[in-house]
Amino acid sequence: AKGPVSEAIAExxxxxxxxxxxxxxxxSHMHNVPTGSETHFKxxxxxxxxxxxxxxxxxxxxxxxTLKEEVAAxxxxxxxxxxxxxxxxxxxxxEKGEAVGPSPNCRGGDGSLxxxxxx
Amino acid sequence: MSDDVHTSIDNAVKGNDVLLFMKGTxxxxxxGFSSVVVQVLDYLGVEYQAVNVLENQDVREGVKAYSDxxxxxxxxxxxxxxxxxxxxxxxxxx
Numbered sequence: 001a002k003g004p005v006s007e008a009i010a011e012x013x014x015x016x017x018x019x020x021x022x023x024x025x026x027x028s029h030m031h032n033v034p035t036g037s038e039t040h041f042k043x044x045x046x047x048x049x050x051x052x053x054x055x056x057x058x059x060x061x062x063x064x065x066t067l068k069e070e071v072a073a074x075x076x077x078x079x080x081x082x083x084x085x086x087x088x089x090x091x092x093x094x095e096k097g098e099a100v101g102p103s104p105n106c107r108g109g110d111g112s113l114x115x116x117x118x119x
Numbered sequence: 120m121s122d123d124v125h126t127s128i129d130n131a132v133k134g135n136d137v138l139l140f141m142k143g144t145x146x147x148x149x150x151g152f153s154s155v156v157v158q159v160l161d162y163l164g165v166e167y168q169a170v171n172v173l174e175n176q177d178v179r180e181g182v183k184a185y186s187d188x189x190x191x192x193x194x195x196x197x198x199x200x201x202x203x204x205x206x207x208x209x210x211x212x213x
Contacts (some may be wrong), residue, residue, distance in 0.1 A: 056206045064189055071189035073180055079152060080190055082205055104151030104204065110142050110173050 002026075005038035005076045009067060016066040017047035020087050023100075027081070031106040033113050042081040042103055043067075046090040059084035078113060079103075120181040128178065128185050137167035138195040140182045145169050152204035153192040159211045 002010075003026070010024045023044040028037040045063060053059040063082050070077040081103045085093070109115070131138055137160070143149030145157045160167050172179035172191055179191070186193050186200050194201045201207065 056209055057200070057202050060202065060206065061187075068189070073183065081152075104155045106151050107143070107149050107154055110149050 003036070003038045005070065006041075009041060009043065009070060009077075012066050012070075013043060013045055013063070016062075017045055017049045019045050019047040021046035021090060027079075027103050030102065031079075032109040032115050034116055037113075038076055039078040039113060040103070041077060041079070042083070042100070044083040044100055046085055046087055048087060050084055050086045053084075056084075120177060120184055124177045124181040125185065128181050131168065131170055132185075132195045133198050135168040135195075136197055137165055139167050139169045140172050140178075140191055140193040140195075141169055142171070142173050142191055144171050149173060150191070152190075155204050156192045156194060156207050159207055163211075 006024055006026055010022065013019065013022055013024070021044065023042075025042040025044075026038055027040045027042050029035070031037075031040050033039050043063065050059050050062070053062055060082050063084050064071060064080075067077070067080065069075055071080055083100050139153075139156060139160065141148065141150070141153035141156065143153060145161070148154035148157055157169070170178065172182060182191070182193055183189055188200065188203065190203055192203055194203070194207055201210075
């Protein structure tokens with residue numbers, strides 16, 4: 001079941017970018033946080049709205065801005081991995097047989113979030 | 120953030136060709152995303168200065184405001200913000 005943070009992220013990205021393809025992957029299970037957490041996400045946003053954002057930084061900033069509440073210091077999201085491209089670039093990537101793999105493995109974390117299975 | 124913190128971040132960014140704000144250190148990263156950026160820089164043989172934001176909560180929050188970027192790691196090259204893990208990986212794979 002998708003949690004509230006996941007839903008909020010999907011809704012905001014849909015509303016801001018009218019994406020032709022959108023994935024909101026909750027990657028929290030890959031990290032040292034309790035089961036059911038919604039702290040680490042990967043989002044894949046494929047949209048024509050990125051046509052004028054010529055560099056990755058510009059595209060990422062557009063996504064960051066849309067999700068600014070979620071990624072704020074006091075917000076729920078601790079890590080956000082972004083794949084943001086135009087439909088043309090995405091199509092080219094798919095034609096090369098490339099898929100979007102998972103984010104890097106956790107290294108234990110920095111101690112600021114409750115740990116997995118902590119009582 | 121306080122002026123001191125802002126100045127110290129600014130000095131680090133302007134005083135180093137390549138500066139990485141990360142969690143942990145290059146030898147002991149405490150975050151998978153930070154670790155990937157370290158690996159890319161090390162692989163390319165780039166000389167860089169690393170700042171462990173976990174050592175200072177003010178710097179940790181300060182860089183997010185300074186860069187207007189919500190997450191760590193953050194890579195600066197010649198005073199300019201380049202991006203985080205995703206962007207560095209993308210540039211490396213290009």
